[in-house]
Structures are given as C-alpha cells and as structure tokens.
Amino acid sequence: MKTKLRSLHVFLLLLVVLIGPVLFKQIWPVERRQYDWVSLDETQYTEVTFRNTEQQLDLGGMLFVPAGHGPFPAAVIIHGSGTSRRDSGWYLTLTNHLQQNGIAVLLPDKRGSEKSQGDWRVADFHDLATDTLAAVEFLRAQNEVPVSRIGIIGMSQGGWIAPIVASESSDVKFVVSMVGSAVTPTEQLIYEENHNLRQMGFLPGVSNVIALASTAYIRNIAQAEFWDWVANYDPVPYWREVNVPALALYGADDTNVPSEESVKRLNALGKSNLRIEVYEGSGHALQDPVGRGNSIIREEALAAIRSTIELD
Numbered sequence: 001m002k003t004k005l006r007s008l009h010v011f012l013l014l015l016v017v018l019i020g021p022v023l024f025k026q027i028w029p030v031e032r033r034q035y036d037w038v039s040l041d042e043t044q045y046t047e048v049t050f051r052n053t054e055q056q057l058d059l060g061g062m063l064f065v066p067a068g069h070g071p072f073p074a075a076v077i078i079h080g081s082g083t084s085r086r087d088s089g090w091y092l093t094l095t096n097h098l099q100q101n102g103i104a105v106l107l108p109d110k111r112g113s114e115k116s117q118g119d120w121r122v123a124d125f126h127d128l129a130t131d132t133l134a135a136v137e138f139l140r141a142q143n144e145v146p147v148s149r150i151g152i153i154g155m156s157q158g159g160w161i162a163p164i165v166a167s168e169s170s171d172v173k174f175v176v177s178m179v180g181s182a183v184t185p186t187e188q189l190i191y192e193e194n195h196n197l198r199q200m201g202f203l204p205g206v207s208n209v210i211a212l213a214s215t216a217y218i219r220n221i222a223q224a225e226f227w228d229w230v231a232n233y234d235p236v237p238y239w240r241e242v243n244v245p246a247l248a249l250y251g252a253d254d255t256n257v258p259s260e261e262s263v264k265r266l267n268a269l270g271k272s273n274l275r276i277e278v279y280e281g282s283g284h285a286l287q288d289p290v291g292r293g294n295s296i297i298r299e300e301a302l303a304a305i306r307s308t309i310e311l312d
Contacts, residue, residue: 035287037089037296038096047105047134049115050138054130060115061108061135062086063145064099069176070146073309074104075176076135078128078165080156082105083120084110090285094178103147103309115156124229129164136171149173151244151309154180156256156284159248161239166246175246176305179254179284182239182262186231189215195255237275238267246274247308250299251282277304 037152041284045062052059061160066072076093095105095107111118132152139150151174154162159180166175181188189208193215195208219227248266250259265278281289281300286301288294 002076013260032127033287034294035089035285035296036294038087038092040092040152043092043101044059045107048138050134052111052131052134053132055118055127057111057117057131059108059111059117059131061106061136062095064095064105064107065145065278066099066102067104070104071148072102072104072146073097073175074106074139074145074147074150074284075186075309076132076139076150076152077105077156078132078152078154079108079110079188080158080193084113084157088136093295093297094153094155094305097297098306098309101306103306104139104147105140106135108132116182121226122229125161125164125233127229129161129168130163133169137167140171153178153305160233163235163242165239167241167311173244174308174311175242175244176308177246177248177306178259178301179250179259179286180235180248180262181257182235182248182265183233183258184214184218184232185227186259187261189218191258192256192286193218199255224306236269239266239271240269242271243273244309245308246271247304248274248276249286249304250276250278251284251286252278252280253305254284256284275308277301 015119043064046066048061049061050059051057077095080177098105108131109116109132110120111123111128111265112120136152140146148308150171152162152165153176154160155178157180162175162177162180166172185262189212193211194207197210198204202210204220250257252259253268259278263278266274266276279286281292282298288296288298
C-alpha cells in the first residue's frame, strides 16, 4: 500500500512539474504589446510584374518609389518564412521608411503568394534566390524609375537567402540581413521550438527534451517535404563570398533566431565589410524595448539599414 502511495505521489509531483507551469500561463497569460506599424492603405506603390526565366515563373510585387526625380538607390526585399502577405505591417514599416528617405524598394510577392506563381513549399533556398535575382534584374533593366545602385534586404528567413544572391550577382551592391540566422535551419528550429515551449510555460530542461521530439515531428512528418529541401543548409560559406557593404542586425531577446550563436559565426569570418549590430531589449521584429516606444522596428535599426544603403 505504501509503495502504491509513494508511486502516486511521484506521479503527481511529475505532473505538477510538467503541467503546472503551463496551466498557470494559460490562466494568467502575459499581456501582448500593441505595436505601431504602417498599414497598406497608408502607402503609395506601383504594381509590377517580372519573370524568373530560369524557373519559368511570373512574379508580382509592389514598387515603392520616393518623391523626386532620382536616380535612387534601390532595395529588393527577401521575404521570411511562410506565405507572404502584402498587408504585413513589419515589411511595410521598413519599405515606407526607406521610401520616405529617398530609397526605392521592390517588395515582391513570395512565390506561391498573392500574385506570384510557384510554391515556396517545394523550393529550397537556391530556388528562392532565383526569384530575388530576377527582381534585381528587373530593377536593373527597367527604365521607369532611375536607379543608381541596387541591393537586397533579407528579413528573417530571407537572411539565409541574401548571401546566396549576393554571391551570384555582381549587380548587388549592398546586403542587409535583418534577424537572419547564421546557423542551419535544423539548429534554429530546435532553438525556436524550445523557446515556444517555454513561452507556453514548460520549464527549461523539460522544454529542451520536448523540443527534440516536436522538431523531429515537424521535420519528418508535418512539413517533411519542405524540410527535405532546407534542413542542412549552412549560410556561412555564402557569407564568406560577400564582398560588398553588408549589415547583419539581431535582437538580443530574439526567441526565433539564436542571435548570440549567429553573431559568433559571422564574427569568426573576420570580414571588414560586414557590420553586425545587436539591439538589447528587442526580439525578432527589432521592436522598441519595453518603455521606450511601441514601434515594430526601432529607429536605430532603421537608421543602420538606411546608412548601409546610402554608403558609397
């Protein structure tokens, strides 16, 4: 009888340790911050279409042109993970800021999204890089907007793609990676899942173990087709080939991208043309720290991007 009671007590204790913090988080959730961003109806843009001839895809997008006659420096945005939406306040806050500061921006629709053909779910990062290369070529060849120089801004997952594009096109004159990971997708997925579980309430240690199981499920079952393409991609060799002015931005509190490890790997390259900035108090969006405003992208990050683009 005592043995059964002892076993029951151990079971109940384990249940409390595993589930108790999660239930607490659900009953008393942390209040979400409300951020300030630019909405689609606040912007001015021109519809554009261009073709990825290498992979026979017609792609759409929005071209944001500054006031004045130019010529303007121009940036092509590279989307993060998943399906892209034109009304994303994160992207529009960046494009609007650059447009208002004399920089033209092409925000393409990711393949398989909005007005672009294709399917990102069966594309690896090299495939997606051809879409950006096509966008760069479109800006270079068009005659409607005078352009002085062209570069790329990879946002989140786009930071994995940006160094591929820069290493393959001599038309790319600057590179920005905005919270783009410098570890492999598999390493990042484990990091992100671990933090997702902690945000649900699981304790450290417990979250680590569950994350290994949940990432295995994602890679091998839930999203197996996509992960077969990208799981072991390493961006560092491509960063080694980037020889134009480059900027990598990270948030110290990012729970999606392992900022500390990414900075370590990029610093190990010893590249004088690569500037790295880490912002304390910011997460994956590079938002204002708590108590210092509610902008979805902090002014220091926007200024750093602008200065890299304007660098002669």
